[in-house]
Amino acid sequence: MAEEIAEHAHVATPAREIVNDFSITVGSINGTGSQTSNLTLLRALFRMGIPVSGKNIFPSNIQGMPTWYTIRINKHGYLSRRDEHEIVVAMNPATVHEDMERVVPGGVFLYADHIRPQGLREDIVTYPMPVQKLARESGAPPRLRDYVANMVYVGVLAYLLGIDMDAIHAALAYHFRNRAKAVDLNYNVVRSAYHWAEENLEKRDPYRVLPMDATQGLILVDGNTAAALGAVFGGVQFVSWYPITPSTSLAEALEGYLARLRKLEDGKQTYAVIQAEDELAAINMAIGAGWAGLRAMTATSGPGISLMMEGIGLAYFAEVPVVIWDVQRVGPSTGLPTRTQQGDILFAHFASHGDTEHVLLFPADPNEAFEFAWRAFDIAERLQAPVFVMSDLDLGMNHWMARPFAYPDQPMDRGKVLWEEDLERWEQERGEPWGRYKDVDGDGIPYRTVMGNRRPGAAYFTRGTGHDEYARYSEDPENWYRLVQRIKRKYHANRHILPRPIAEETGQPVGILTYGTVDAAMVEARALMEQRGLVTDYLRVRALPFHDEVGDYLARHQRVYVVEANRDGQMAMLLRMAYPQWATRIRSVARTDGLPLSARFIAESILSQE
Amino acid sequence: MARVNKIGLTMKDYRGAPSTLCQGCGHNSILSQIMSALFEMSVQPEDVVKFSGIGCSSKAPTYMLSRSFGFNGLHGRMPALATGALVADVTMKGIGMSGDGDTASIGMGHFKHVIRRNLPLVYIVANNGVYGLTKGQFAPTAEKGLVLKRHGENPYMPIDVCMEAIASGASFVARTFAGDPKQLRTLIKAAFHHRGLAVIDVVSPCVTFNNEPQSHFSYAWARDHEAPLHTMDFIPAEEEIYLEEPMEPGEVREIRLHDGSVVLLKQVESDHDPTDRLAAIRAIERSYQEGVLLTGLLYINTEKPTLFDILNLPEDKPLNRMDEAILRPSRETLEMLNQEFFSGAAPRGNGHGG
Numbered sequence: 005m006a007e008e009i010a011e012h013a014h015v016a017t018p019a020r021e022i023v024n025d026f027s028i029t030v031g032s033i034n035g036t037g038s039q040t041s042n043l044t045l046l047r048a049l050f051r052m053g054i055p056v057s058g059k060n061i062f063p064s065n066i067q068g069m070p071t072w073y074t075i076r077i078n079k080h081g082y083l084s085r086r087d088e089h090e091i092v093v094a095m096n097p098a099t100v101h102e103d104m105e106r107v108v109p110g111g112v113f114l115y116a117d118h119i120r121p122q123g124l125r126e127d128i129v130t131y132p133m134p135v136q137k138l139a140r141e142s143g144a145p146p147r148l149r150d151y152v153a154n155m156v157y158v159g160v161l162a163y164l165l166g167i168d169m170d171a172i173h174a175a176l177a178y179h180f181r182n183r184a185k186a187v188d189l190n191y192n193v194v195r196s197a198y199h200w201a202e203e204n205l206e207k208r209d210p211y212r213v214l215p216m217d218a219t220q221g222l223i224l225v226d227g228n229t230a231a232a233l234g235a236v237f238g239g240v241q242f243v244s245w246y247p248i249t250p251s252t253s254l255a256e257a258l259e260g261y262l263a264r265l266r267k268l269e270d271g272k273q274t275y276a277v278i279q280a281e282d283e284l285a286a287i288n289m290a291i292g293a294g295w296a297g298l299r300a301m302t303a304t305s306g307p308g309i310s311l312m313m314e315g316i317g318l319a320y321f322a323e324v325p326v327v328i329w330d331v332q333r334v335g336p337s338t339g340l341p342t343r344t345q346q347g348d349i350l351f352a353h354f355a356s357h358g359d360t361e362h363v364l365l366f367p368a369d370p371n372e373a374f375e376f377a378w379r380a381f382d383i384a385e386r387l388q389a390p391v392f393v394m395s396d397l398d399l400g401m402n403h404w405m406a407r408p409f410a411y412p413d414q415p416m417d418r419g420k421v422l423w424e425e426d427l428e429r430w431e432q433e434r435g436e437p438w439g440r441y442k443d444v445d446g447d448g449i450p451y452r453t454v455m456g457n458r459r460p461g462a463a464y465f466t467r468g469t470g471h472d473e474y475a476r477y478s479e480d481p482e483n484w485y486r487l488v489q490r491i492k493r494k495y496h497a498n499r500h501i502l503p504r505p506i507a508e509e510t511g512q513p514v515g516i517l518t519y520g521t522v523d524a525a526m527v528e529a530r531a532l533m534e535q536r537g538l539v540t541d542y543l544r545v546r547a548l549p550f551h552d553e554v555g556d557y558l559a560r561h562q563r564v565y566v567v568e569a570n571r572d573g574q575m576a577m578l579l580r581m582a583y584p585q586w587a588t589r590i591r592s593v594a595r596t597d598g599l600p601l602s603a604r605f606i607a608e609s610i611l612s613q614e
Numbered sequence: 615m616a617r618v619n620k621i622g623l624t625m626k627d628y629r630g631a632p633s634t635l636c637q638g639c640g641h642n643s644i645l646s647q648i649m650s651a652l653f654e655m656s657v658q659p660e661d662v663v664k665f666s667g668i669g670c671s672s673k674a675p676t677y678m679l680s681r682s683f684g685f686n687g688l689h690g691r692m693p694a695l696a697t698g699a700l701v702a703d704v705t706m707k708g709i710g711m712s713g714d715g716d717t718a719s720i721g722m723g724h725f726k727h728v729i730r731r732n733l734p735l736v737y738i739v740a741n742n743g744v745y746g747l748t749k750g751q752f753a754p755t756a757e758k759g760l761v762l763k764r765h766g767e768n769p770y771m772p773i774d775v776c777m778e779a780i781a782s783g784a785s786f787v788a789r790t791f792a793g794d795p796k797q798l799r800t801l802i803k804a805a806f807h808h809r810g811l812a813v814i815d816v817v818s819p820c821v822t823f824n825n826e827p828q829s830h831f832s833y834a835w836a837r838d839h840e841a842p843l844h845t846m847d848f849i850p851a852e853e854e855i856y857l858e859e860p861m862e863p864g865e866v867r868e869i870r871l872h873d874g875s876v877v878l879l880k881q882v883e884s885d886h887d888p889t890d891r892l893a894a895i896r897a898i899e900r901s902y903q904e905g906v907l908l909t910g911l912l913y914i915n916t917e918k919p920t921l922f923d924i925l926n927l928p929e930d931k932p933l934n935r936m937d938e939a940i941l942r943p944s945r946e947t948l949e950m951l952n953q954e955f956f957s958g959a960a961p962r963g964n965g966h967g968g
Contacts, residue, residue, distance in 0.1 A: 047956050178956050219958025237948060239941030241933050242698060265943045272928040274940055276701045281727040285694035288687060288724075292665075292698025295685060297934035299941070300698065314688055408952035411945045416938045423935075455683040456703035456934055458660045465664075465676060465684040476631075477676065 022210045024054050024079040026090035030157065031103040033096045035067025037151035040179060040190075041158050042073040045167070046403060047175035049077055050224055052168050053216040057083035057524075058403045059600065064249070064341040070099045079216060083405065084525035085398075085600040091211060093157045094119060095135070104128075112164075112209045114157060129209040131201075133160050138200060142193045152193045159197025164205070166212045169198065225406050227399035230370035231329060232257035233409060234377025235301060236265055239416055242293035242300040243277045244286040249341050250397040251303040251331035255279075258303075283308040287315035287328070294319070294326040295466060297421065297454030299381045301327035306335045306348045309355065316390055317356025318468045323441070323450070323491070325384035325391075325419070328352075329377075332396040334598050343598030344397035346520055349574040352392045353548055359488055361495060364392045364548040365503060368523040370406040372546070373399060376503065378412050383501055385419035387494060388452060396569075398600045399521045420451040424459040439474040440464045441487065448494030495549060502547035505554055509541040514614065515561035517554075519545040519575060521600065522567050528603035529567075529610070536607070538614055540565075545575070550582055558586035565610050567593045569601050620656035628653050633677040640792030640818030641671060641740045645678045647795055648709065648738075651802040652679070662707045663699065667692040667721060670820075671713030671740035690721025693728030696735055697921070703932035704922045707806065708735040714753035715745050718773045722754075729782040731921045732810045736802070739775050739813065740792075742820035743831040757830045775815040776912055777898050780891060785918040786812035787894065788911045791836050792819065797909060804911065810920050817907060830907070840907045888914050 028045065032038035039060070046058040057076050063069035076083055094103040094115040101121060107113050109127045116135035124130045139153035162172060173191055180186035231254050235243075240262070245255040259277050266274045276293075280286040286302045293300035304312065309330055319326050332348050334340035353364055365380060367373040376393050384391040422430055422438065430451065431438055438461070441450045450473075453462040464475040471487070472478040509515075518526045523544055530540055543557045558564055558579065564586075566576040573592030580587040593609045595601060616624040628649040635641050652662065659681035666672035668689035675684050687695040692710050700708045717725045717739045728735070743756035752760070752768045755775060760768045779787045786808045788801045798816065805812030819832050830836070887893050894913035901908035927933065 050956070050958050053958060175956070222958040223952065223955035224958075225955050233951065237942055239938060241936070241941065242701060244694075244698065265947060266941075268928060268940075270928075271926065273926045274928075274933065274936055276925045276927065276933070278697065278731075278925075280694065281723050284691060285697075285724055285727065288691040288694035289698035291687070292685070292695040292700075293702055294698070295695075296699040296702030298698075298702045315691070318688055405958070408955075409948060411948050412942070416942060454702070454934055455663050455685075455699055456706055456932055457683075458658075460660060460681060463660065463681055463683040465680075465686065467686040468688065469686070 020210055021212055022090075023212055023214050024077055024216065026211050027074055027076045027086055027088065028091040028093065028161065029072055029074045029089040029103075029106065030093040031070065031072050031096050031099050032154065033067075033098075034063055034065055034069050034071035036095075036154065038071070038073065038095060038154045040151070041154035042075065043179060043403070044155075044158055044172060044175045044190075045161065046075050047178060047224060048162075048167050048171035049075065049213060050219050050222075050405065051171035051174055052213065053219050054213055055079065055081040055083060055216075055218050055405060057405065059085050059398070060402060061599070062342050070096055077213060079218070081218065082528040082531070082603065084528055085602055087602050087604060091161075093161070094121065095154065095157065110210075112211060114160060116153075116156075131160065131164070131205055133157060133197070134200065138193060138197055141196065142189070144189055144193070148189070152190055155190050155193035156197040159194040160201045160205070162194065163198045163201035164207055164209070164211070166214070168215065169195070219405060221408070222405050223408055224403050225370045226253070226401055226403050227367070227370050227373040227395055228254035228331065228401060229257045230373040230406065230409065231303075231367075231377045231393070231395065231400070232261055234374035235327075235381075236261045237374075237409075237412055238378030238381040239299050240301055240381065241275050241298040242290060243275070243302070244280045244289035244293070244300075245277075245303050246280050246283045246286045246308060248283075248305045248308050250333055250344075250401045251305050251308070251329060254303040254329060254331060254400060283311035284315065287312035287319075287326070290326045290328075291315055291319050291324050294384070295322070295324045295454070296456065299327075299385070300325070301329065301380075303329040303331065305331050305333045306351075307338065309348060309352060313356050316362070317358060317360060319390040320356065320360050320362065321358075321491070322466050322468055323388040323452070324466075325381075325388055327380040327384050327391050327393065329393045329395060331400040332394065334596065340598045342397070344521075344600055345570055345596050345598070346394070346396060346522070346568050346574070347570040347596065348394065349568075349570070350577065352394060353578065359492075361492070361549065362390055362392055363387065363495065363502065364394050366394050366519040366546050367399065368520055368544065368546075369399070370404050371409065374409045379503070382414075382417040385421075386417050386449070386501055387498060388419060388449060389495070394520060396521055420449055422451050422453050422462070423457055424462065427453060427457070427459055427462050437461075440466075441471065441475060441490075442473045443490050447497050448490050449498065499549055499551055502549075502551070504551055505546055505557070506544045507542070507553065507557065509543075509560075510539065512539050512541045513562040514538065515541045515543060515557060515564040516610075517543045517545060517557070517564050517566045517575070517579070518568065522569060522606075525601045525603045525606055526567060529606035532603055532607040533611060536611055538611060540610075548578070550579075554579070555583050555586070558583050558589055562589065563591055564589050565591050565593050565613075567601070567606055569596055570594055571596050619653055621658060623653070623656070623659075625649065625653050627681060628659060628679055630678040630680045631676050633674075635670060635674065635677070636820075639670070639820065640742060640816070641674045642677075643792040643795060644738065644740055644798065644816050644818060645674055647799040648802055649678050651799045651806065654799075655803055655806065657707065657806070661705070662709060664709050664711065665692050665696040665699070665735075666711040667713070667716040669713040669716045669745070671711050671818075672716060674740065675709075675711050690716055690719070691724060692716065693721065693724040693733070693735075693737070697728060697731065697733050700733060700735065701921070701925065701927065702934040704734075704927055704929060705932060708733075710735050710737045712737065712739050714739065714741045714743060714755040714775070718754040718775055718778070722773075722778070726778065726782040729779055729784045729811055729813070731924070732783075732785055732918050733921045734809060735811050736805045736808075737811055737813045738802075739815045740818040741775060741815055741831070742818050743772075743829065744820050760829055774898065775813070777895070779813040779815075780894055780898075780913055783918075784813050784913065785810040785915045786911075787815075787913040788813070788909075789815040789817070789907070790909045791817045791840055791907065793836060794840065794909065801911065808914070809916065810918055836907055839905065840909055886910075886912075888912060891915075
């Protein structure tokens with residue numbers, strides 16, 4: 005296996021075929037419908053049983069700017085973003101030369117023949133495609149011609165690479181929900197392009213695909229859809245949100261699933277989704293709902309979290325459960341709104357003024373996005389606290405191969421909530437009056453009643469100001485000290501309910517530590533390093549605050565490389581703070597340019613230090 | 615013996631912690647009229663929930679209804695907080711206490727959007743034109759030309775809470791004066807029975823920072839310039855016992871609220887029709903020209919759908935009492951959904967080959 009994942013450029017020799025191990029990048033203009041063609045290719049390859057991933061590198065724009073889509077095909081299942089492009093399809097006159105430069109030596113360059121690139125490279129194979137001609141001949145009405153024109157490259161690639169036409173038809177049928185007219189129109193363009201290529205092109209490149217059985221039982225899904233579905237199976241009842249890329253599709257997917265799955269027989273809703281006027285309202289609404297006993301959440305990205313800061317502090321201090329999805333994009337400021345980063349870790353962990361420390365969960369793939377979405381409610385209600393789920397644009401908006409989602413393996417944990425009869429029993433059994441912020445169990449978690457509990461004595465006054473165990477206003481220094489210490493204890497005494505780190509160890513001196521979506525590239529980078537003689541152990545952190553295993557892992561390794569997609573190595577900083585005794589063992593490998601990290605970057609960064 | 619209402623409670627059952635507001639603060643009068651109104655209407659305190667933001671106004675809910683849940687949240691965010699909470703149990707009655715800065719400055723966006731959504735909530739703006747807790751800065755509702763000790767003369771035009779409310783599509787807009795307990799209490803009762811968001815802008819003099827005789831928010835000015843739009847009385851359907859004065863049949867206009875209760879308007883100085891939005895705007899505009907404080911029910915629309923209608927929430931089953939059986943779809947449902955995703959099954963046949 006090792007030599008097959010070599011990252012050197014493939015040299016085109018007719019004698020050697022390169023099968024199921026290359027990337028296709030399509031350069032087009034956003035808003036022209038190329039996404040349908042790209043997804044069709046992705047799905048068709050997936051349906052052929054070949055491991056694939058799709059990365060959309062798109063502009064913050066509605067229509068008219070350059071956009072790229074890269075499909076990685078890898079028989080070993082390594083599916084993170086690569087820096088190399090073996091096959092490039094140029095549909096955008098504005099980027100045609102840039103796109104041609106991307107192609108690896110010996111690679112393939114397809115271009116719409118009306119673009120007429122100047123000075124075709126001689127070290128690559130080039131194929132023109134009569135895109136406009138075939139679109140005109142397709143019989144599509146003029147307004148749809150630009151859209152179906154993108155199907156031409158699907159057909160030409162199908163011929164050149166050997167993509168199964170049945171699989172393409174199945175992908176189109178899925179995309180257009182079996183609407184025969186749309187499926188036929190697009191499929192006919194694919195087929196005529198296939199025939200045109202068959203009659204007019206001489207295959208001079210080594211790339212091709214062959215069916216495998218590596219995707220059977222798997223699905224293709226994006227992380228935002230997975231998160232929305234997970235939240236529904238977590239019993240979400242209240243969603244307040246404000247549109248922001250890249251979290252918008254999470255909230256929209258929630259609305260769709262809730263409308264389908266969570267209505268009573270009389271059509272009444274068992275949930276509320278409110279598009280708020282801003283993120284300030286979104287978080288405060290969710291806090292109101294969480295306080296009143298609903299499973300409440302909001303979905304946003306970094307700029308939204310910035311606006312939510314004060315509310316997050318209130319939820320932390322007043323001890324209100326609420327789930328916050330941060331689908332991270334590139335900051336600071338408006339930054340790169342449509343690119344990915346793990347840049348909000350420190351800021352979310354310590355969100356708001358004063359002494360705070362929040363729970364963060366780090367899903368690495370759609371299956372964890374689903375699982376953490378339902379688990380986050382259990383954790384938030386158990387801890388009576390805000391819980392962040394730190395997704396990112398790469399996970400949220402790109403298509404990933406995933407296992408079918410697994411039904412929650414435990415019943416919903418609603419935490420220490422006292423309804424009318426619970427409160428009565430509580431006071432009888434304990435022989436003392438209930439107090440909202442009394443730590444009677446010694447785990448730092450008090451018992452709460454929720455608005456709507458009609459038993460006299462159940463009501464209390466919640467405030468963001470200093471309060472005593474009975475929720476009464478207090479400015480007493482001793483009381484304040486006791487309160488904030490108890491809240492801290494609440495987090496640390498209950499860390500065991502958070503997702504544990506995942507370790508893969510064979511007793512090596514060199515350890516790797518990552519979190520979230522870096523995992524995809526890390527798996528491949530470890531294989532690359534192993535091929536170069538560096539065998540590593542691996543720990544993937546899935547929650548903050550850290551479990552004890554994390555400290556033990558640092559203790560067991562001479563050097564631990566902490567790999568993450570941000571500028572300053574935020575997780576490395578947290579580790580050094582939490583484990584000062586191991587601080588000198590921690591080496592940060594961090595980079596941010598808006599793209600998911602590549603395995604090659606990670607491997608080279610670590611190897612250069614070994 | 616203390617007076618007992620229809621559900622066997624005395625005024626004491628509606629009280630809160632002792633007030634720490636300044637002696638003579640208009641906000642204390644507002645609190646006492648809320649307590650009286652709820653007592654007189656025999657509302658169970660446990661059925662009420664209080665919300666507030668930050669400021670003197672927002673401290674106030676502590677000093678009433680200690681048997682009710684309450685949430686003193688963030689500056690300006692009371693409307694959002696109340697929205698989330700009230701959705702959890704639509705059988706609860708919400709009272710939001712806010713101030714001029716809380717509503718018309720830092721929280722203006724939320725104020726207008728909660729109106730737009732028509733959340734069932736009694737929204738009281740305790741309006742004194744001045745920031746009290748931070749010791750006497752101009753509020754956005756302070757009139758142009760007002761002179762305050764530390765900040766000199768206010769050069770800006772004021773924001774009129776009622777005008778903003780009407781412009782945002784409010785379904786109930788009233789203005790009153792903390793020194794007019796009868797009108798205040800009557801409006802609170804009417805607001806409490808309104809199905810939707812009821813804004814009551816209460817001119818509530820600040821005895822400490824804004825009680826110069828020439829200020830619109832002083833007791834002296836308000837007493838001299840108050841121009842009641844109409845004398846109004848509110849009669850909940852189930853009781854008429856607290857009707858303050860008999861109505862002359864010819865002078866009465868009836869507005870039937872959704873819960874069956876009725877607001878009666880007695881027209882004194884104008885023939886204002888509170889169901890006419892344009893008339894309400896004109897009346898406010900005219901009051902500026904005349905330099906009077908227009909009080910009374912300015913506008914009401916009992917037909918506007920509430921947020922609960924729009925969200926199509928069950929009326930009898932609060933969301934927060936729903937359990938896992940309702941909230942978590944079945945295992946079979948997840949299997950069905952899994953099958954809807956594009957799957958990696960091996961291709962069959964070769965029917966479409968080129």
